[in-house]
Amino acid sequence: MRILFAGTPEFSVSPLDALLASEHQILAVYTQPDRPAGRGRKLTPSPVKQRALEQGIPVYQPLNFKAEEDRTALAALNADLMVVVAYGLLLPQAVLDAPRLGCVNIHASLLPRWRGAAPIQRAIAAGDTQSGVCIMQMEAGLDTGPVHLRKTCPILPSDTAQDLHDRLAQLGAKGLIEALPLLEQPGHSPELQNDAEAVYAHKLSKEEAQIDWSQSAAQIDRLIRAFNPWPVAQTRHGDQVIRLWRATPLDDQSNQPPGSILRCDKQGLDVACGQGVLRITELQMPGKRAMAVADFVNAQQLQGRFLGA
Numbered sequence: 201m202r203i204l205f206a207g208t209p210e211f212s213v214s215p216l217d218a219l220l221a222s223e224h225q226i227l228a229v230y231t232q233p234d235r236p237a238g239r240g241r242k243l244t245p246s247p248v249k250q251r252a253l254e255q256g257i258p259v260y261q262p263l264n265f266k267a268e269e270d271r272t273a274l275a276a277l278n279a280d281l282m283v284v285v286a287y288g289l290l291l292p293q294a295v296l297d298a299p300r301l302g303c304v305n306i307h308a309s310l311l312p313r314w315r316g317a318a319p320i321q322r323a324i325a326a327g328d329t330q331s332g333v334c335i336m337q338m339e340a341g342l343d344t345g346p347v348h349l350r351k352t353c354p355i356l357p358s359d360t361a362q363d364l365h366d367r368l369a370q371l372g373a374k375g376l377i378e379a380l381p382l383l384e385q386p387g388h389s390p391e392l393q394n395d396a397e398a399v400y401a402h403k404l405s406k407e408e409a410q411i412d413w414s415q416s417a418a419q420i421d422r423l424i425r426a427f428n429p430w431p432v433a434q435t436r437h438g439d440q441v442i443r444l445w446r447a448t449p450l451d452d453q454s455n456q457p458p459g460s461i462l463r464c465d466k467q468g469l470d471v472a473c474g475q476g477v478l479r480i481t482e483l484q485m486p487g488k489r490a491m492a493v494a495d496f497v498n499a500q501q502l503q504g505r506f507l508g509a
Contacts, residue, residue, distance in 0.1 A: 201380065204277060204299065206230035207248045207285040211369045215285050215306055216251055218373035224380065227277050228258040232288050265292050274298055281383065283376065284338060296338055301383050303338040306372040308365075309401065310350060311336060312393040315343035316401035320368065321361045323401075325426040327418070331355050331364060333372040335379035337390055344398075346390035349379040360428040360446075404431060411435045413458035413508045417449035417476030432484075435459075435507045442507070445490050446482035453477070459508035466494040471507055 201224045205216055208231050219226055229252035237244035245253070252259050262270040275298040282303040284291070296303050309319035311334045316322075323331050332352035337345040351371050355364060382388045409431045411420055424433040424447050433444040447468075454462055454472040463470040468479035484490040 201225070201280040201301075202227055202278065204228055204230065204274070204279045204282040205248075205252075205285075206282060206287040206289075206291075208232040208246045208288045209286050210247045211308070211365060211372075212248045212285040212287075213251055214369040214373040215283065215376050216248060218377050219283065220255060222377055222380075226255075226257055227279055228260055230260045230262070230274075230287065233261045233263060262289075264289055265295050271295060271298070281380075285372065291338065293340055296340070304348065304376075304379070304383070305336045305338050305343075305345070306376055307334045307336055307343055308368045308372065310334065310352065311343060311347055312395065312398040314401040315398055317403040319401040320364050321401075321404055321426040322399075324355060324359060324361060324364065325422050327422055329355055331368065333368055333375050335372075335375050344393060344395070346392050348382050348388075348390045349375055350391075351375045358425075360425045362429050406431045409434050411444065411508070413471065414474040417473040417478040420473060420478050421447050421449045437502070437505070437507055440486055442486075443484040443490070444480055444482075445484060447478050447480045450477045450479055457506075459506045461502045461505050461507060464493075464502045468493045469496075469502065 203219060203224050203226050205219060205226055207216060229248060231246045231248045234243040234245050236242065249259050260273065265271050271294050274295060279299040281301045282299045284303055284305045291303065307319065309323060310330065310332045314322050320331070330352055332350055334347045335349045336343065336347050339345040351374070353367055353371055409427050411423065411433055424444050427433045428445055434441050435444060450470065454460070454477050456462060456472040458472055458474050460472040461469060462472055462477065468481045469483070471478050471480060480493060482490055482492055483496060
């Protein structure tokens with residue numbers, strides 16, 4: 201097939217690599233405009249743009265597709281298909297209809313559960329035990345299109361959003377290559393989604409990262425893992441903000457108020473929760489790098505103090 205690829209972040213690179221290694225022809229890559237990044241706020245190309253330039257593939261970076269010239273340029277490429285993976289732009293109907301076979305999307309959830317911007321993080325935070333990817337035919341609605349192929353994988357009890365992200369990126373690449381022949385297969389009919397079962401994965405915000413110690417240890421552990429590597433769970437200790445990177449819920453119970461630091465040693469920082477006890481094993485103090493609590497306790501003894509507002 202003659203394929204256009206649209207994607208922006210690291211998640212999109214594995215499917216792009218899979219297409220590059222296949223028999224299909226990538227005509228061009230669409231990605232978000234370069235953005236300021238790093239301490240110097242230097243304009244930086246997206247991971248997808250970097251890979252496309254390495255491979256000598258033409259790159260297009262429209263702000264959106266409101267301009268007629270951008271829609272015309274895409275249609276003129278005469279593609280059979282457009283593959284969209286975490287592109288970050290809503291595509292108008294004219295773009296969805298331009299390729300002969302339309303546009304397909306790799307979505308990182310088992311649709312219709314977790315439509316929207318943050319399916320990986322919301323699945324972990326909700327305590328889902330299974331995730332996966334769907335190769336979906338795109339339509340005007342948000343992640344509402346019929347599914348050509350789905351692949352599942354477990355969510356492990358220790359998975360952070362980064363861990364699951366990396367596995368799903370590889371799974372999505374594999375699923376895409378398996379799904380492409382289906383698009384032209386006589387009699388193939390994609391699976392319609394049941395809108396009544398839809399759950400929306402709202403975009404993450406920094407405000408959500410503030411830990412509420414009245415929640416259970418299991419809930420807080422899931423949030424810490426879901427918000428790793430962004431926006432990173434955090435709590436207050438006096439006038440300082442401590443970022444929490446990894447933790448483990450314990451079977452222990454406590455009669456101390458939520459947020460009470462029960463124990464602080466090389467095994468971790470044990471904190472009373474609304475239900476159960478959470479052992480923090482990796483944290484980050486202001487202006488410092490993330491570190492194991494085993495290293496942190498050498499400098500500070502927190503036992504008997506409180507976390508939270």
